[in-house]
Amino acid sequence: MLTSQFSIRNINFKSEQVFMLSALLVNGGNYLYNLILGRMLGPTQFADAAILITLLMVLSFMAMTFQLTVAKFTAGSVDEDQTVFVNFLKKISLFIGVILGIVIALFAENLQILLQTSSKAMFYFFAAGIPLYFLMSVNRGYYQGNKNFFKLSVTYQGEMLSRLGITIILLWTLNTDSSLLIAIGILASFIFGLLPYKKTTSTSIKKSVLDNKNTKSVLLFISITAFYEFTQIIINNSDIILVKHYFEAYEAGLYASLALIGRMVYFVAWMFVMILLPTVVKMKKNGENTLPVFFKYLSLISLLAGSIVVATYFIPEFIIQLMFGKAYLAMAPLLWKYALATSLFAISNVFVYYFLSLEKYIPVIASGVFGIAQVSLIIFFHKSLEQVVEIQIIAMVLLLVIQLILFFYQQNKNVELK
Template identity: 30%
Template sequence: MNPAEPRRDGTRAIISGAGMLSVAMLMANIGNYALNIFLGRVLTPAEFSDANLMVTLMLTATAVALGLEMVTARYTSVAEAGGNPGAADLVARRLRWWTGGAGVVAAVALIAPAPLWSDLFQTASAWPFVILGLGLPFYLQQAIGRGVMQGRLRFGLLASTFVIEMVTRLSVAIALVAAGWGVVGATIGLSASFIVTWVSVTVLARASGERADPAIPMSEVGRYGAFVSVLLAAQMIANNSDVLVSKAVLAPDDAGTYAAVALVGRAVFYLAWSVATVVFPVVARRHAGGDDSGGILRGSILVISAMGGLCALGALWLGGPVLGIVIGPAYADLSVPLAAYALATTLFAVANLVASVALSTGVLRPSVFVLGGALAQLMLLLIWHDDIAQLILVQIIAMSALVAAMAIDAAVRRPTSARHDEGAAA
């Protein structure tokens, strides 16, 4: 790097990148909530519950896509830091081949037993499962391109893809639902956004055109992918198990009400993820260069905690009345559940940040903690699920225990690490 050039992975890059992604993700969330407001007004609570189930399945696919993005972003960051961008291109091409096969398998798993899924989750039709399955391969493919942009710190281009995804989903779904297609129309909007996002990412995430010298062994990439899959599994379980359990055990109208709470509460996680998305490649680069990044992690935890706290306070103050106005009076008394859900989500977002930053340096341990917390939450949900309040309380307990366990582990391990470093220096 030319000494006269500013560091692309410094504080300014983190702030500007996080700002762009936060704005893009805020716009995407606003668009998604506009769609859900529309669906809440034109669909019955039971139909809205069906539509939200499709959104939940989409978010499960999003967790897989985020895992693929993290793998691609890390090796792109490492290759860029080492002056070998061609190696990142080669990794991305090979991952696209693998992801293509995985996408087909995922599509078949959703489409072939669609009637069974419909019976299990008490939906009015099996067609939404089929339609969503058709779009899954495209959504997994686009994650590779987003990982390339993330790893090269192209946060402006990366942010634009989230806006494109939202605009497509909003316009197609509203048009089809207004035309009388109901839940099927909303699901077509989801799959259409997958395809359009894949096209835009393919165009924007162009290869460097340089030769890989040397190439990154795919066996190493595979081992790291196994590490990432631990956090990926934790995200899927923690973010979606509550909605799936509520859909299976609550009455349709109650499940629809809980769906509204979950959709609003999830905004906290995805806003927080904009911070984690920026920090991940920056820490990977600094680690590859032998630089410390502890200050970045501490600052990011403070930012996410502040974002979550403000969201929880806003939900407690205005959440229910606003929902009552924009969706309907059936949702007007949800301020306390919304605030409580935002608190649980903030705790998980902090744990997820710590685990993802550790993964950027190749450390698995925090991800194992997050997976343990997610599994504990699922077990508690399966035991105590009488009503909406109990579902949310279980999540607060599980996520509080997770953050406490990770903090205690870090405090215990820090003195050991310090003594090891002193011994090495001596």
């Protein structure tokens, strides 16, 4: 396993610090990608691009099931056991990825009609990349579980930089359907994101299998995590898809810009959660108290979330014009509200991932309930974009209250047992 720190000109950096810096660069690069597309395409064409970006986010949530599972079951394990888990998850992820890709390809025309996109070909390219993305996530889970944040950072940087560079080159050099070119750029980035790839091909490894007990544990965790990632898909992406369905392309494009700016807090929180999970799992195995590290990351994320909400409240016009340009300024009054909804969701996520690390699953079910509630409310109440945003604030406030109640209940229960 790689050492936990390295030195540049006598300055020592922990691998966690390197990953945090890398995650900031990745998030910055992804935002630059979105901003460039928004400025190059304009609100109407950007609505189609936003659908591809949203589908990519949906895919990332689905793939996170495999990444978190590998991270959990490799953290603190010996090399041979790690390899068995990785092989097992590779087979499952590739099988599910191929099936899902075929389904999307078969229903590409239906998706074009449902989401009112200009092309169905973009769905074919996106479908082709799904197995690669799932395999990439298993690879990342291995590095995350081993806290090898150097190589984990490289995979994220490779995906982001290649998608940014290839997409811009294609849009500048080829005069064809922009959504198709964006889909090709996304597919190409999955290939670069596979590097560095953890190979497990020795004869002894091929013959190794999980025992029944471990297989059940892995499948249970996959099921629970998949359910939670599904709730994240609903909460974090359903609004853009529903707005694209219910509103005109121009309004949908404006809303997409709002969502991409407002979700900044979620992407920042994500890098902390990536470090939190393997840390808590390892501390639990060692019998250590996990609450201090939980409160540390909860405080950091809450502080960042609050700062972003304050900024979007006082200077929304400046932020929108800086990022997307004057064409999107109509969304300025809603920016702080959307940022607030996303902040509440990001803070709730810290509780859920903490409990997932401890194999406590009730908070996951709570997220699922409120995810479905949010979709239902938007379906019934979508007279304006403002109403869509305010519904999300209400749902996320209630979700955070429930997570707090569950947390304090669990702590009181632990005290009584002691």
